[in-house]
Amino acid sequence: MSGSPYPTKARIREIFTCLAEGNVPSFYAHVADDVEWTVIGSHHLCGHYAGKAAVAAAMAPINAAIERPIKLHVTSIIGGEVESWAVIELVAEAKCKNGMPYNNTYSWSTRWEDDKIVEARAYMDGVLINRIWEENQSKSSSRAQLGDIRFLLDDNTT
Secondary structure (H helix, E strand, O other): OOOOOOOOHHHHHHHHHHHHOOOHHHHHOOEEEEEEEEEOOOOOOOEEEEOHHHHHHHHHHHHHHEOOOOEEEEEEEEEOOOOOEEEEEEEEEEEEOOOOEEOOEEEEEEEEEOOEEEEEEEEEOHHHHHHHHHHHHHHOOHHHHHHHHHHHHOOOOO
8 A cells, every 4th residue: 555544546456356256255455344335226236235244145145146266356446545445447257057158247335444344336237136136136146145155254264
């Protein structure tokens, strides 16, 4: 980091590289336990989630429908450096268990403190989220969803 208390664009890209590599637990190490995460839109994932565990639980049904590993690639970073807020634009590279491609785009407005995301507002293709949700839920059991929550939060999951 520079003399600023906020991460540089290079540091943000480094943190988000974990998602491009499919290493979700390493990314979540940079999300505050008490994060305030809002998913904007009119789809199955939209809502406000208080805490890292709530975010992981909300994402579990979609994660359970997608073959591992989902990879999110950064396309743009705006802000950071001397501001607490940074906008990260990402594209997903994945396939659903039913064979459907999952090529979503995201924009995450993130607020940072001490090298961690403490607040986020996530925007994504809600039509695609609903389609994935509806076409893949029968293929995902609640047991698989709970396993995904552990996978997302725990480096030591075996």
